[in-house]
Structures are given as structure tokens and as C-alpha cells.
Amino acid sequence: MDAELSNRPVLQVQGLRVEFPTRRGVLTAVDDVSFEIMPGEVLGLVGESGAGKSLTGTAIFGLLEPPGRVASGTIVLGGDRIDNLPHDRMRRIRGKKIGAVFQDPLTSLNPLYTIGRQLIETITTHMDMTLAEARQHSIELLAEVGIPAPERRIDQYPHQFSGGMRQRVVIALALCTNPRLVVADEPTTALDVSIQAQIIRVLKRLCRDHKTAVLLITHDMGVIAETCDRVAVMYAGRIAEIGPVREVIKNAKHPYTHGLMGSIPNIGHDIDELTQIHGSMPRLTEIPPGCAFNPRCPHAFDRCFVERPDLAQEDKSQVACWLFDKETADA
Amino acid sequence: MHDATLRAPAASAVHEPVVKAEGLSRHFDVSAPWLNRVIERSPRLILKAVEDVSFAIDKGKTFSLVGESGCGKSTVARVIVGLYPPTRGRVYFEGTDLQSTHGRAEASRMRHRMQMIFQDPFASLNPRWRVRDIIAEPIRAFGLLDGKEETERRVDELLELVGLAASDGAQYPHEFSGGQRQRISIARALASQPDFLICDEPTSALDVSVQAQILNLMKELQREFGLTYLFISHNLAVVYHVSDTVGVMYLGRLVETGPAKEVFSRPQHPYTRMLLDAIPDLDMTGRERTPVAGEIGNPINPPSGCAFHPRCPFAADRCRTEIPRPITRAGGHRIACHGIEENRIPDAVPPYQPGAGSVA
Structure with missing residues (x-):
């Protein structure tokens, strides 16, 4: 890959806002989210249920279920805007330029087709290959994701594979057209720990080899620590903190990230009580004014209740918190 | 805040475990219907979900069962609480064999002293009942208090105990978040003043910050009432955090049991080592993990x-033919492994040192 291309981000999301019009008014599920991913980079998107992390992934795919819609912001993939494309043009990008790995490998494979047919169909739809070439390519891919005896397994149906093997097939499917970007939404959540480690390894190795950018969506900080280069922590639809994974995990700045890290039990840490973030994430209908985290924040002060903080550089990360604002420090 | 009758401290100085399981097995018949078996000449299929499991839990302690899906840990919980009868083996509760408790009165006296908390707080609460009726059900079912007023007072007390407001009792379960619902489940479990709680993946459906709240609450209640827990989870970090002793299960059998610190810092059985090695490393020490080979077998x-x-x-060859018997090491650490018995497995590089590696 030439130097110029590998220096440009694969994906640029700028000011993304996803809204759901309801009878009780418009709900903003994703609010002013911006990030970019470089080739071969793994960006983690972490947060609790309802933080808007999966919706961000769905919006990039252009698969938001109506009435959900991208209300503002831009999504640029490899230099081209993809958030305003008509349905059939987006279809050609999905699968070719963006691969997908979802949580449940059983529902993302068609149970009525052999996995070979599903791989070959995807390859011949998006790439200029004959059936025989596509089949050969599929077998190579299956071998690459670690499926034993791929020339025999390719003619089997999804139910003949175990959960971990199925997820490997899904990864092969996501990578079969050599996409620029893979969006992986909770790829290991449905799997047991020993299998989870295998899958993370496969995903990481393949994306490094193919220089594919990855958006990894998960609630599991352990998976993030293990896999990502950078991580964005989402809370109530916004990014609270984004930075290099080591920095965010070992040196969390936002009080939410801090609380989140403290609440994770860890083997070898002998503590009697876990740090607790009191309360729970607000519903979309009840997001408070100012910083959305203010009702649960132990450090909240006047400004947090009226003004919403934007992401600002702090050390190696960016944090959306008034505690790190210059004016606060001066006062 | 609680009346003295709630929990009278056990006067007995005799060291008797609250719960003891001895050679517990539970098999399920998963054969095809009789006619199919005859036509297709297929044999009976017996699923040995739990096979020869023994452990004891002391008063006020937490014993955890850990293992991957399908290893039989939930089946053990169900056998202990009496939802399934054991195929073989015995369960003792304070020295009384639960299989021999004949007659309703005796059984119910035992039953109300053990309660269960389930994984999914969305499925384990009746959506048509108000929260106060859900919590009052064990009190009414076991006839623990007489009079409506007294029951209501007790329910209010329980709600406050688990960190909810007494006024929340008038609501329905759907009005609560996952974490709050799990608090309701805990309040219901505590309503019959149990000594022993079986918690089957109580936090698996919850977000981490909420999980921390529930784990802290459970520990607090244990300290206050001297509760004994059987805790079931697939999450090793959670198990490390809550347990005094742990048992690691693989395909229906206990492969290793022992004090939690001992098992986690000096894992013996190769499966325990593999499980510990598979957990993502939050300390980011850059520890190289050995990839785990293969998948769990068919039970x-x-x-x-x-x-x-x-x-x-x-x-080795012996491992392929002979089922290993557990051997006991110092400190009550039991391992069922031929390799350990024959001393041919090198000591593990301890991946976790208790107390070390605190987060900066």
C-alpha cells in the first residue's frame, strides 16, 4: 500500500447525530460523535447498554431502522461520503468496503445455505472472480481463520459448526472482499472465555495482515485492553473520553471512565469493595442538561449542570469534562 | 434496623458445614421418543450433566462454581435447591439429608432457609405482580408472619435493605432497570430469612457498573446476616472477587477445588490454567498468553x-483411559488430574499474584 493512502484515515465520522422521532418528541441516541480510524488500526467503542455504541456502528453501515435517522454529521469512508448515499449504492459499499461481524454468529449466517455458498455469493457479487476462483479464495480464507479441513468444511451448513467456529466463518465472510473497514459489534460476547481469546487473536491478526481498519464495539473492557489501539468511551450518546488504549485504561481522566474501571473486578486485586458509580445511565427521555453524567458524578460542580462539555485535549487523550477546562483550573 | 429474630447467631461451636454435597450426580434422559428409537434402532442417550461432585460450604462463606457453558454448574445449583432430584449422591443442609426430609412441614422448614437468585431479572419476576406482592410471596407461602400490616412492614424493610425505596413496592417490575430488578430478586430471596443463598449468574445480564453495585450489596448482606452463598458464574474475575473457595467444573465434574486465592495464584489443573490464561489482561502488563486449543467436548x-x-x-495414555480421582494437597486444595498426581506437570508461571499488580 502506498504511503499516501496509508497515512489517510479509512473512516472519518464527524459530528454524527442519530435521532428517533417519537410521539413524545425527538430522542437523540447518538449526539455529536466524531472519530477517525487509520488503516490497520483498531478503535474500540466501549460503553454500557444504551450508550449509543451499536447505533453508531449501525449508522456507519447505513442500516438504521426507521424512524431512526442520521440527523446531522458526515461519515467519510476512504475519502467518499457514505452517509447520504441512496439505498442501492450503499448496498454495493456494504460487504465490499465495509465488513461486519455481529454478536450472534448463528443469526448472521443463513441456516439454509452451506457456508461455501454464502462466501462465494458475497465474493462474486462484489469482486471480479469466477465461481472456481471464488471457491478457492473461500477455502484459503477459511484456512486463514483457523478452520481445520476447509476443503471439506466449506460444503457444510452453519449448524454443523460450533459457536466459535461459526464466528470464525463470520470473520472470513466479513473479510472475503478485502474491505477497508470491519465493524465488529460485540463479536465475542456470546462466546466462552477460552473461545473468546481465540477469536480476538484471529480478528486482530487478519486485520493487521490485510491493513484493515476495525471499529470494535463492546462493553467488555478486557477485550478492549487486549485488542485495541485507541478507545472511545461512550456515555448517553456522547464520547466522554477518547485516546490511546493504555492511557484511557491506566490513566482514566473522565470521572465516568474512572468509575467504570474501578467497578471491574480483577484477579489478583484484593479489594473488599468495588468502586461504585451510583445510579444508572439516564434514559434518552431524561438526559439532564449540562453534562449527562452530572447526577452520578462525584466531582460535579455548578458548570456541569448548565453547560455541556466538549472533547478537549488533555495529555494524550481527549476528554469531555469541565474538570480539565482551563477556566475551571483558573477559578 | 432489624429485629433480633431476623438472625440469631448460631450458638453451636461445632464446625459443621451449612451445605454439603456428596458424590452428587444428575443425569438427563435425552433419548428420542420410544417409537423413533425402535424404528431407527438408536440407543438411549443419557446426558451426564453432573457427575460425582462433592463440596462443603462453611457458614458465612462463599463457594463458587466456575466453568464454561454446558459444564453443569447451573444443574448443581438446581439439584442443591431441590428443583431436580439427584440421580446419585446426597445433599446435606446443616447435617440433615435433604432427600430424607419426608412430609411437607419438615421440607418447607428446610426450604425457606435456602433461596435462589437467578440470572435474568427480566424473566424471574412475574410481570403482572406488583413488586410488594413479589417480595411478600415467600412470607405468605411459608406462613412466616401473620397479619397484613406486619407483612407490609417487613416488605418495606426489605426494599430499603436492598437500596430501593419503600414506595417502589407499588410499582410493577417493568418500571425498573436491570440492576433494580436484581435488587428486587435479592429482596424476595431474603424475605424468608434464609441462611443459604444460591446465586446463579446473578450479574451476568448486567452492565459492569451495575454489576459492581450488586456485588457490593451481596457482600454487605453477607456480612450483616452471616449468609452462606453458592455462587455460580463463568466470569473468573467476579468469582475471584466474591469467593472464599472455588470449584472449577469441566463437563460435569469438579476438576479443581480450593481456597480462591490458592487456586487463582497457583492453579494446578491444566484446565484451570487454561481458563485463567484466557482472561483478557486489564493490567496491560503485556503478558504473552498461550493460545487455547480446541473447544469443550460434547457432554x-x-x-x-x-x-x-x-x-x-x-x-498421556493414562489420561485417555482412566478417570482421575481427586487428590488433596495442602490447604484443602483438591485436583483431579493424573499429571499432577504423577508430578509430571511443570509448575505454572503464576499469572496472578494476589495483592500485586494494583492499578495505578
Whole structure:
């Protein structure tokens, strides 16, 4: 890959806002989210249920279920805007330029087709290959994701594979057209720990080899620590903190990230009580004014209740918190 | 805040475990219907979900069962609480054999002293009942208090105990978040003043910050009432955090039991080592993890000998033919492994040192 291309981000999301019009008014599920991913980079998107992390992934795919819609912001993939494309043009990008790995490998494979047919169909739809070439390519891919005896397994149906093997097939499917970007939404959540480690390894190795950018969506900080280069922590639809994974995990700045890290039990840490973030994430209908985290924040002060903080550089990360604002420090 | 009758401290100085399981097995018949078996000449299929499991839990302590899906840990919980009768083996509650408790009165006296908390707080609460009726049900069912007023007072007290407001009792379960619902489940479990709680993946459906709240609450209640827990989870970090002793299960059998710190810092059985090695490293020490080979076997047709042998890097001929008997090491650490018994497995590089590696 030439130097110029590998220096440009694969994906640029700028000011993304996803809204759901309801009878009780418009709900903003994703609010002013911006990030970019470089080739071969793994960006983690972490947060609790309802933080808007999966919706961000769905919006990039252009698969938001109506009435959900991208209300503002831009999504640029490899230099081209993809958030305003008509349905059939987006279809050609999905699968070719963006691969997908979802949580449940059983529902993302068609149970009525052999996995070979599903791989070959995807390859011949998006790439200029004959059936025989596509089949050969599929077998190579299956071998690459670690499926034993791929020339025999390719003619089997999804139910003949175990959960971990199925997820490997899904990864092969996501990578079969050599996409620029893979969006992986909770790829290991449905799997047991020993299998989870295998899958993370496969995903990481393949994306490094193919220089594919990855958006990894998960609630599991352990998976993030293990896999990502950078991580964005989402809370109530916004990014609270984004930075290099080591920095965010070992040196969390936002009080939410801090609380989140403290609440994770860890083997070898002998503590009697876990740090607790009191309360729970607000519903979309009840997001408070100012910083959305203010009702649960132990450090909240006047400004947090009226003004919403934007992401600002702090050390190696960016944090959306008034505690790190210059004016606060001066006062 | 609680009346003295709530929990009278046990006067007995005799060291008797609250719960003891001895050689517990539970098999399920998963054969095809009789006619199909005759036509297709297929044999009976017996799923040995739990096979020869023994452990004891002391008063006020937490024993955890850990293992991957399908290893039989939830079945153990259900056998202990009496939802399934055991195929073989005995369960003792404070020295009384639960299988021998004949007659309703005696059984119910035992039953109200053990309660269960389930994984999914969305499925385990009746959506048509108000929260106060859900919590009052065990009190009414066991006839623990007489009079409506007294029951209501007790329910209010329980709600406050688990961190909810007494006024929340008038609501329905759907009005609460997952974490709050799990608090309701805990309040219901505590309503019959149990000594022993079986918690089957109580936090698996919850977000981490909420999980921390529930785990802290459970520990607090244990300290206050001297509760004994059987805790079931697949999350090793959670298990490390809550347990005094742990048992690691693989395909229906206990492969290793012992004090939590001992098992986690000096894991012996190759399966325990593998599980510990598979957890993502939050300390980011850059520790190189050995990739885990293979997947869990089929419980209907488990591998011969030691069920773990197809995945075990130390498997020898004996492991393929003979089922290992548990051997006991210092400190009550029990391991069922031929390799450990024969001293041919090198000591593990301890991945976790208790107390060390605190987060900066």
C-alpha cells in the first residue's frame, strides 16, 4: 500500500447525530460523535447498554431502522461520503468496503445455505472472480481463520459448526472482499472465555495482515485492553473520553471512565469493595442538561449542570469534562 | 434496623458445614421418543450433566462454581435447591439429608432457609405482580408472619435493605432497570430469612457498573446476616472477587477445588490454567498468553478417561483411559488430574499474584 493512502484515515465520522422521532418528541441516541480510524488500526467503542455504541456502528453501515435517522454529521469512508448515499449504492459499499461481524454468529449466517455458498455469493457479487476462483479464495480464507479441513468444511451448513467456529466463518465472510473497514459489534460476547481469546487473536491478526481498519464495539473492557489501539468511551450518546488504549485504561481522566474501571473486578486485586458509580445511565427521555453524567458524578460542580462539555485535549487523550477546562483550573 | 429474630447467631461451636454435597450426580434422559428409537434402532442417550461432585460450604462463606457453558454448574445449583432430584449422591443442609426430609412441614422448614437468585431479572419476576406482592410471596407461602400490616412492614424493610425505596413496592417490575430488578430478586430471596443463598449468574445480564453495585450489596448482606452463598458464574474475575473457595467444573465434574486465592495464584489443573490464561489482561502488563486449543467436548458423548484430555497439552495414555480421582494437597486444595498426581506437570508461571499488580 502506498504511503499516501496509508497515512489517510479509512473512516472519518464527524459530528454524527442519530435521532428517533417519537410521539413524545425527538430522542437523540447518538449526539455529536466524531472519530477517525487509520488503516490497520483498531478503535474500540466501549460503553454500557444504551450508550449509543451499536447505533453508531449501525449508522456507519447505513442500516438504521426507521424512524431512526442520521440527523446531522458526515461519515467519510476512504475519502467518499457514505452517509447520504441512496439505498442501492450503499448496498454495493456494504460487504465490499465495509465488513461486519455481529454478536450472534448463528443469526448472521443463513441456516439454509452451506457456508461455501454464502462466501462465494458475497465474493462474486462484489469482486471480479469466477465461481472456481471464488471457491478457492473461500477455502484459503477459511484456512486463514483457523478452520481445520476447509476443503471439506466449506460444503457444510452453519449448524454443523460450533459457536466459535461459526464466528470464525463470520470473520472470513466479513473479510472475503478485502474491505477497508470491519465493524465488529460485540463479536465475542456470546462466546466462552477460552473461545473468546481465540477469536480476538484471529480478528486482530487478519486485520493487521490485510491493513484493515476495525471499529470494535463492546462493553467488555478486557477485550478492549487486549485488542485495541485507541478507545472511545461512550456515555448517553456522547464520547466522554477518547485516546490511546493504555492511557484511557491506566490513566482514566473522565470521572465516568474512572468509575467504570474501578467497578471491574480483577484477579489478583484484593479489594473488599468495588468502586461504585451510583445510579444508572439516564434514559434518552431524561438526559439532564449540562453534562449527562452530572447526577452520578462525584466531582460535579455548578458548570456541569448548565453547560455541556466538549472533547478537549488533555495529555494524550481527549476528554469531555469541565474538570480539565482551563477556566475551571483558573477559578 | 432489624429485629433480633431476623438472625440469631448460631450458638453451636461445632464446625459443621451449612451445605454439603456428596458424590452428587444428575443425569438427563435425552433419548428420542420410544417409537423413533425402535424404528431407527438408536440407543438411549443419557446426558451426564453432573457427575460425582462433592463440596462443603462453611457458614458465612462463599463457594463458587466456575466453568464454561454446558459444564453443569447451573444443574448443581438446581439439584442443591431441590428443583431436580439427584440421580446419585446426597445433599446435606446443616447435617440433615435433604432427600430424607419426608412430609411437607419438615421440607418447607428446610426450604425457606435456602433461596435462589437467578440470572435474568427480566424473566424471574412475574410481570403482572406488583413488586410488594413479589417480595411478600415467600412470607405468605411459608406462613412466616401473620397479619397484613406486619407483612407490609417487613416488605418495606426489605426494599430499603436492598437500596430501593419503600414506595417502589407499588410499582410493577417493568418500571425498573436491570440492576433494580436484581435488587428486587435479592429482596424476595431474603424475605424468608434464609441462611443459604444460591446465586446463579446473578450479574451476568448486567452492565459492569451495575454489576459492581450488586456485588457490593451481596457482600454487605453477607456480612450483616452471616449468609452462606453458592455462587455460580463463568466470569473468573467476579468469582475471584466474591469467593472464599472455588470449584472449577469441566463437563460435569469438579476438576479443581480450593481456597480462591490458592487456586487463582497457583492453579494446578491444566484446565484451570487454561481458563485463567484466557482472561483478557486489564493490567496491560503485556503478558504473552498461550493460545487455547480446541473447544469443550460434547457432554452426551464425553471423551474417555479425563474429559479434558483432547485439549490438554500434558495428556498421556493414562489420561485417555482412566478417570482421575481427586487428590488433596495442602490447604484443602483438591485436583483431579493424573499429571499432577504423577508430578509430571511443570509448575505454572503464576499469572496472578494476589495483592500485586494494583492499578495505578
